[in-house]
Amino acid sequence: MPRIVVDVMPKPEILDPQGKAIVGALPRLGFTSFSAVRQGKRFELTVDGEVTDAILAQAREAAETLLSNPVIEDVVNVEVVEA
Amino acid sequence: MTELPLIGEAVAVAANPRLAGARIGVVTFPGTLDDRDAVRAVSLAGATPVALWHADTTLSDVDAVVIPGGFSYGDYLRAGAIARFAPLMSKIIEAANSDAKLPVLGICNGFQILTESHLLPGSMIKNDHLKFMCRDQVLRVENNSTAWTGDYAAGQEITVPLKNQDGQYIADEKTLDALEAEGRVVFRYVGFNPNGSRRDIAGISNAAGNVVGLMPHPEHAVEPGFGPASLDGIGSSDTDGLGFFTSVLNKIVGGAK
Numbered sequence: 503m504p505r506i507v508v509d510v511m512p513k514p515e516i517l518d519p520q521g522k523a524i525v526g527a528l529p530r531l532g533f534t535s536f537s538a539v540r541q542g543k544r545f546e547l548t549v550d551g552e553v554t555d556a557i558l559a560q561a562r563e564a565a566e567t568l569l570s571n572p573v574i575e576d577v578v579n580v581e582v583v584e585a
Numbered sequence: 586m587t588e589l590p591l592i593g594e595a596v597a598v599a600a601n602p603r604l605a606g607a608r609i610g611v612v613t614f615p616g617t618l619d620d621r622d623a624v625r626a627v628s629l630a631g632a633t634p635v636a637l638w639h640a641d642t643t644l645s646d647v648d649a650v651v652i653p654g655g656f657s658y659g660d661y662l663r664a665g666a667i668a669r670f671a672p673l674m675s676k677i678i679e680a681a682n683s684d685a686k687l688p689v690l691g692i693c694n695g696f697q698i699l700t701e702s703h704l705l706p707g708s709m710i711k712n713d714h715l716k717f718m719c720r721d722q723v724l725r726v727e728n729n730s731t732a733w734t735g736d737y738a739a740g741q742e743i744t745v746p747l748k749n750q751d752g753q754y755i756a757d758e759k760t761l762d763a764l765e766a767e768g769r770v771v772f773r774y775v776g777f778n779p780n781g782s783r784r785d786i787a788g789i790s791n792a793a794g795n796v797v798g799l800m801p802h803p804e805h806a807v808e809p810g811f812g813p814a815s816l817d818g819i820g821s822s823d824t825d826g827l828g829f830f831t832s833v834l835n836k837i838v839g840g841a842k
Contacts, residue, residue, distance in 0.1 A: 516710060516755065517710060517711070517713060517753070517781075519710075519711045519715050522715075523715065568662070568666065568670065569662070571663055571666065571701065571708055573700070573706075573707060573708040573755075573756065573757075574708045574710055574755065
């Protein structure tokens with residue numbers, strides 16, 4: 503079954519507390535090469551059947567209306583992944 | 586000995602006969618916490634509270650709506666993001682934007698739902714110190730011409746409880762400048778900014794002033810002995826939040842300020 507993957511990231515200028523917490527924890531485990539971490543969300547939308555252009559357009563619309571909030575987040579990627 | 590009414594009782598106080606005709610709806614979503622307190626605040630102010638359910642498709646002829654605090658849908662996806670698409674919300678959005686300008690108050694999670702609904706600009710993200718915070722908070726009433734603040738004096742300082750995790754109000758600089766210029770910053774934190782909100786903003790309104798949202802909880806400061814001042818004795822700030830509900834009532838019944 504094909505899936506449409508949607509990636510959403512907090513906007514660069516928006517505080518990302520999860521990323522901040524992670525970048526603080528990394529050096530404690532000996533990972534000292536990473537100066538910043540941003541954590542986003544990945545959504546996987548399963549489609550029963552073929553992913554048509556119309557369905558992909560619907561996924562893009564859902565990504566902009568429900569899956570992300572344009573005030574604080576960017577949809578950075580919408581792509582089809584075959585199972 | 587007569588038993589005192591329970592705090593959680595939905596309608597424990599008889600509505601004021603002059604104002605009882607005013608019907609104020611209180612919305613419950615799955616995960617709403619403070620609907621009972623909001624209902625009680627409405628009846629203490631003298632109006633008739635009307636319980637509204639998120640799946641309702643009618644506003645039941647209410648004169649105003651309170652969207653209370655809590656964690657609708659467990660805050661999943663984003664706080665308020667799923668609640669915003671509930672059937673009742675489309676009715677509320679329509680009525681708030683109509684010529685009738687239905688007064689709508691969003692408290693805490695209700696504020697988050699109003700920003701997700703685009704009835705109010707900006708958004709809320711996690712507190713800058715990353716912790717849940719619960720405290721008695723001093724606010725300054727910056728605008729007393731909204732539907733929900735008419736009973737306060739401009740510049741009046743009030744104390745109401747604040748309790749949230751995603752309370753940091755943010756918007757881009759252009760939006761913030763516009764809010765300030767149009768007098769739409771309705772409440773500001775005084776003395777201490779509890780969540781890193783831009784420009785100490787605690788609450789804002791839409792352009793018409795009928796939609797107001799804020800993070801702190803006026804509905805928890807409406808009864809002597811049970812508000813912020815009860816920690817160090819009975820004081821006036823116990824009922825500092827009641828003005829929200831009397832303000833909208835006066836607006837509805839057209840009473841003088």
